[in-house]
Amino acid sequence: MKSLLPREFEELINDDGTLTYFEHYSDETIETVTEGLVWRNDFITMYGKTHPLPRKTAWHGVAGLTHSYSGINMVAVEWTPILLKLKNQLEADLKTKFNSVLINYYRDGSDHMSWHADDEKELGPNPIIASLSFGETRSFQLKHKFDKSKKIFNLPITDGSLVVMGGELQHFWVHKIAKTAKPIGPRANLTFRYIH
Numbered sequence: 001m002k003s004l005l006p007r008e009f010e011e012l013i014n015d016d017g018t019l020t021y022f023e024h025y026s027d028e029t030i031e032t033v034t035e036g037l038v039w040r041n042d043f044i045t046m047y048g049k050t051h052p053l054p055r056k057t058a059w060h061g062v063a064g065l066t067h068s069y070s071g072i073n074m075v076a077v078e079w080t081p082i083l084l085k086l087k088n089q090l091e092a093d094l095k096t097k098f099n100s101v102l103i104n105y106y107r108d109g110s111d112h113m114s115w116h117a118d119d120e121k122e123l124g125p126n127p128i129i130a131s132l133s134f135g136e137t138r139s140f141q142l143k144h145k146f147d148k149s150k151k152i153f154n155l156p157i158t159d160g161s162l163v164v165m166g167g168e169l170q171h172f173w174v175h176k177i178a179k180t181a182k183p184i185g186p187r188a189n190l191t192f193r194y195i196h
């Protein structure tokens with residue numbers, strides 16, 4: 001188990017919630033963490049039009065656990081061995097519990113995720129969300145919902161890094177993964193969550 005020395009993490013936001021970044025947290029690869037995943041085929045409805053999600057997704061965890069967001073209802077498929085190993089490592093390091101993980105797979109620069117907060121009721125009022133990334137570096141942006149004097153925060157998340165969102169972050173900030181025109185490879189993002 002890798003121990004997290006203070007010099008290994010940076011607290012990037014500590015204002016209306018917390019955002020912590022751990023570079024080089026995991027030595028796994030995009031290939032190993034996506035092995036055996038059960039990919040979904042979800043659609044999203046926006047302004048009355050239905051589109052396929054602009055990324056691939058999978059939902060694993062305690063088998064049968066349900067979670068809904070943006071009108072998408074998911075039933076968890078059992079942990080794969082590698083996801084279970086990562087969950088156990090995160091639980092030990094962050095001293096919290098996770099019972100599921102949402103995997104977002106960005107095939108190229110046109111795959112993206114729009115502004116949103118992880119504020120579904122079943123995550124509880126102030127969820128701790130551990131977000132592990134593998135593969136291509138993508139820019140994770142955060143915008144304060146109410147205080148327009150705060151600049152958009154831009155964090156390039158590198159392969160093997162961990163972002164932890166906590167405190168009241170989901171009440172005050174929205175986040176996204178922007179599109180890019182650069183010719184880039186895939187990126188897998190794993191957000192470990194506790195569904196109540």
Ligand SMILES: O=C(O)CCC(=O)C(=O)O
Pocket residue numbers: 102104113118131133140175176177189191
């Ligand atoms: O891909 C990412 O880093 C962001 C994922 C995300 O925003 C989410 O799962 O809610």
